[in-house]
Amino acid sequence: xxxxxxxxxxxxxxxPALSGQALAQPAEPNTLQEVTTHGIVLSVQGTDIDVTxxxxxxxxxxxxxxxxxxxxxGDKLCTTSNFQPDEECVAYPxxxxxxxxxxxxxxxxxxxxxxx
Numbered sequence: 001x002x003x004x005x006x007x008x009x010x011x012x013x014x015x016p017a018l019s020g021q022a023l024a025q026p027a028e029p030n031t032l033q034e035v036t037t038h039g040i041v042l043s044v045q046g047t048d049i050d051v052t053x054x055x056x057x058x059x060x061x062x063x064x065x066x067x068x069x070x071x072x073x074g075d076k077l078c079t080t081s082n083f084q085p086d087e088e089c090v091a092y093p094x095x096x097x098x099x100x101x102x103x104x105x106x107x108x109x110x111x112x113x114x115x116x
Contacts, residue, residue: 029097
């Protein structure tokens with residue numbers, strides 16, 4: 001009988017915690033994590049450029065013609081490349097995930113970003 005009471009008490013204590021978890025809202029996607037995990041297609045002036053990021057902080061684009069490094073600084077993606085050796089940091093919008101597209105304006109102008 002004591003075991004049954006103890007189990008019932010434990011379930012009663014756990015129930016609010018479980019129902020609280022069920023009601024919790026899912027976390028907003030981290031745009032830069034999505035970008036650097038899945039890669040992007042950058043569209044600028046009618047040209048689509050496939051960009052792939054690796055976990056070691058490197059990226060490639062244009063079939064390997066463009067290579068460089070990346071790092072995240074808050075809401076900004078900072079990059080250097082063989083075509084742009086000076087680091088450029090661009091703020092990305094929050095809450096974007098794989099499959100989303102959005103316009104982004106940086107030092108080189110405006111482009112459409114599609115997260116793969």
